[in-house]
Amino acid sequence: MEQLPNMRLTTQRQIILEELGKVTSHPTANEVYDMVRKRLPRIGLGTVYRNLELMADSGIILKLEVGGTQKRFDATVAPHYHVRCTFCGKVDDIDIEVQNKINQIAETASDYMILGHHIEFSGMCPRCSEEKKATSLH
Numbered sequence: 001m002e003q004l005p006n007m008r009l010t011t012q013r014q015i016i017l018e019e020l021g022k023v024t025s026h027p028t029a030n031e032v033y034d035m036v037r038k039r040l041p042r043i044g045l046g047t048v049y050r051n052l053e054l055m056a057d058s059g060i061i062l063k064l065e066v067g068g069t070q071k072r073f074d075a076t077v078a079p080h081y082h083v084r085c086t087f088c089g090k091v092d093d094i095d096i097e098v099q100n101k102i103n104q105i106a107e108t109a110s111d112y113m114i115l116g117h118h119i120e121f122s123g124m125c126p127r128c129s130e131e132k133k134a135t136s137l138h
């Protein structure tokens, strides 16, 4: 595993990173804790939380923060887009080309040097759609 110079990957962090890399569900700290605990039974939620924050700060992982919702974490740091279910909060990746043109458009419209952008779509996940269908039949 490649190690970033500014951050030593402790065993704990390495396991957190491995577990996070296994899923595409963008888990919350609690969910990561549940996964990591199976391999490190003595680890605490606080430690997992602190490590996630540190790793997000150093750019090893991505932290998804949207006002009023629980923070979620993502092992994919390359630019990509997300869709969030408005009903259950589930977050998935949307595999479309990153729209770099938006950066130029934003730069033209502002005084900022634009470094990047984040797009999060909102919608209804398949499971919530099914549930809605099921309940509307009654």
Ligand SMILES: [Zn+2]
Pocket (backbone or CB within 6 Å): 085, 086, 087, 088, 089, 090, 124, 125, 126, 127, 128, 129
């Ligand atoms: Zn949903």
Ligand SMILES: [Zn+2]
Pocket (backbone or CB within 6 Å): 026, 074, 076, 080, 081, 082, 092, 093
């Ligand atoms: Zn993602």
